Amino acid sequence: MTPYAVRRESHSDFLTLRGLRYHVRQWGDESLVTPDRPPLVLLHGWMDVGASFQFLVDELASIEGPDRWIIAPDWRGFGLTETPQADGYWFPDYLGDLDALLDTLLAHAPADQQIDLVGHSMGGNVVMLYGGIRPKRIRRLVNLEGFGQPASRPEDAPGRYAKWLDELKEPSSLSSYKSVDGVARRLQKNNPLLPTDRADWLAAHWSAPDAAGDWRILGDPNHKRSNANIYRKEEALACWAAIEAPLLWVEGDQTDTDRWWAGRYTKAEFHERLSVVRRVEKHMLSPAGHMLHHDQPRALAERLKAFLGA
Incomplete structure (x- = not known):
């Protein structure tokens, strides 16, 4: 490619x-x-x-x-x-x-x-x-x-606030990938119409390696x-x-x-x-x-x- x-x-x-x-x-x-x-x-x-x-x-x-x-x-x-x-x-x-x-x-x-x-x-x-x-x-x-x-509706507000408060108690995280190629393939899984050359280019701008060498979404x-x-x-x-x-x-x-x-x-x-x-x-x-x-x-x-x- x-x-x-x-x-x-x-x-x-x-x-x-x-x-x-x-x-x-x-x-x-x-x-x-x-x-x-x-x-x-x-x-x-x-x-x-x-x-x-x-x-x-x-x-x-x-x-x-x-x-x-x-x-x-x-x-x-x-x-x-x-x-x-x-x-x-x-x-x-x-x-x-x-x-x-x-x-x-x-x-x-x-x-x-x-x-x-x-x-x-x-x-x-x-x-x-x-x-x-x-x-x-x-x-x-x-x-x-x-x-x-x-x-x-206004009556939706109590439940929404409660959901938000509950989610605050749990740490949020995003998936990591072993390589930038793994990120590119994830992009294509999300969007099957995305050509491989564009996915590869995007992955390098959409993610970066962490201290352990795993690639994480920015x-x-x-x-x-x-x-x-x-x-x-x-x-x-x-x-x-x-x-x-x-x-x-x-x-x-x-x-x-x-x-x-x-x-x-x-x-x-x-x-x-x-x-x-x-x-x-x-x-x-x-x-x-x-x-x-x-x-x-x-x-x-x-x-x-x-x-x-x-």
Whole structure:
């Protein structure tokens, strides 16, 4: 198998954001920004890293050239970003980190500088909230399978808090692997559509060897704990309704939401919720599952180019 060949190289920076040492992967820099090509910010999902977007960046560069500043941070507790001294992770912190990241990277930009914002899965849920909270900051918004969560009821709160308290009593852990090849094969087990060359490349960015020589996922095990807060659908939809930017929604034809929610929340219900957003363009990629930026990076890049240039 020929190793995956990166076509557009990135560079890493470390920034202090809200007291945490944040790793930010960048392709290009602010000198590439034009009114038609503002900074493009890519936000990864749960148990992922910013490097996960390399295949998409490569395909985008092959279609339109490398003249775009692209930014992909590792969320707190993932990748090379520092892990906070806390027992859990909350969406307000992701919003705060994103706001601080943009304030820092765009410190010398005009006050009205907008960005194009893309989020996958958990990152997609973040961008939908942020798009309504900071609507003037976003020129184009892209959600890659950030479905939100099943609706909850206030009476669900006692049980959720109790579950969280119970989980605090048990240490969290993630599996380890004897080699980086073991990590790559796990990635392919999770996603059978992932080609071997991409899996091998991802594994080296998704994990690192520990002192004993075992390879461990670059993610805080505390991410596995239940969130103490119930999902408040009405609050989320109020943020979605405040989005002013055009929204591109992209999903994979093989994504099975029943695997996550067992019928408690369907794709049909999600699309009904999405109707609160004023301008939405929808696309489905095939064959593709939840990791559609790994499965169909070329097709996704073509959709992005058309949408961002519209």
